[in-house]
Amino acid sequence: MLELVYFGLRLVLSGFAAAATVTALRYAWRTYRQEGISLLPIGGTLILAAATALSTYDAIDNFVLRPSDPITLASWLWLVFVDLPMPVLAILLVWSREERDRLLLELANLSVTDQLTGTLNRHGFLDRAATSIAQAQRAGASSSVVMLDIDHFKAINDGYGHGAGDEVLRRLAAMLLADRRSGDLLGRLGGEEFALFLFASDEPAAVTLAERLCAGVRRGVPHPGGSNEAVTVSGGVAAVPTGYEPQIALSLALTAADEALYIAKRGGRDRIVAHRGSVAAEP
Numbered sequence: 001m002l003e004l005v006y007f008g009l010r011l012v013l014s015g016f017a018a019a020a021t022v023t024a025l026r027y028a029w030r031t032y033r034q035e036g037i038s039l040l041p042i043g044g045t046l047i048l049a050a051a052t053a054l055s056t057y058d059a060i061d062n063f064v065l066r067p068s069d070p071i072t073l074a075s076w077l078w079l080v081f082v083d084l085p086m087p088v089l090a091i092l093l094v095w096s097r098e099e100r101d102r103l104l105l106e107l108a109n110l111s112v113t114d115q116l117t118g119t120l121n122r123h124g125f126l127d128r129a130a131t132s133i134a135q136a137q138r139a140g141a142s143s144s145v146v147m148l149d150i151d152h153f154k155a156i157n158d159g160y161g162h163g164a165g166d167e168v169l170r171r172l173a174a175m176l177l178a179d180r181r182s183g184d185l186l187g188r189l190g191g192e193e194f195a196l197f198l199f200a201s202d203e204p205a206a207v208t209l210a211e212r213l214c215a216g217v218r219r220g221v222p223h224p225g226g227s228n229e230a231v232t233v234s235g236g237v238a239a240v241p242t243g244y245e246p247q248i249a250l251s252l253a254l255t256a257a258d259e260a261l262y263i264a265k266r267g268g269r270d271r272i273v274a275h276r277g278s279v280a281a282e283p
Contacts, residue, residue, distance in 0.1 A: 017052040020087035117173035125187025144206035150192035164224035232270035236260030
């Protein structure tokens with residue numbers, strides 16, 4: 001009877017060890033793709049695979065090669081203190097490292113996310129937009145930026161409270177995020193000012209998109225004063241210049257878009273203006 005129990009446990013633990021090996025192998029492969037060669041996941045997987053092979057061989061030795069030999073106390077001790085804890089500890093270790101990786105990723109995302117609106121914050125937008133510009137440059141694709149600013153936002157805060165102003169910011173950001181294309185970026189640069197990076201989009205296409213967003217804000221973002229008033233935005237558009245390092249190109253484009261935004265404000269607000277002239281660094 002004890003031999004049957006031992007045999008059953010052997011089968012279960014061998015399968016458990018094999019499953020743990022596969023889990024560890026998947027984690028090691030994912031770590032390799034994200035970080036390159038890492039000795040701990042690879043070494044742990046190899047050790048677990050070796051332990052699984054030894055456990056399987058021991059089971060074959062007990063029940064196939066030498067079936068008449070009795071099951072000794074040493075075999076039971078090996079089963080309880082080696083075969084049983086090895087896969088359990090391996091799976092717990094992989095789970096804890098995956099949980100650590102998930103928390104680190106969440107922390108990294110929080111560091112570049114604006115907590116009020118869920119968009120990228122200034123640091124996150126500048127960093128990711130520069131990376132996207134580098135990708136566009138390698139692909140030979142054009143790109144553009146749009147600066148958007150909520151009109152008379154101070155009057156909303158002063159007249160209806162900062163809570164109402166925050167709600168306007170959230171509703172505006174939600175609308176812009178919902179209308180964003182894959183590959184585009186949205187960031188809140190500060191206060192009521194937002195920036196869009198449009199991948200593979202020239203200036204005329206960016207103006208068309210920005211005008212559509214401007215009209216969408218007027219219709220879709222409710223004003224805290226009711227239906228008799230409307231939330232509007234002004235915007236400036238500029239193409240990202242070529243021939244510069246990504247960070248410099250982004251800075252030049254944002255400066256040009258900001259100048260166009262200022263013209264839109266002076267021209268009566270609730271409109272989009274494209275930057276006129278070349279976007280280039282001063283000599």
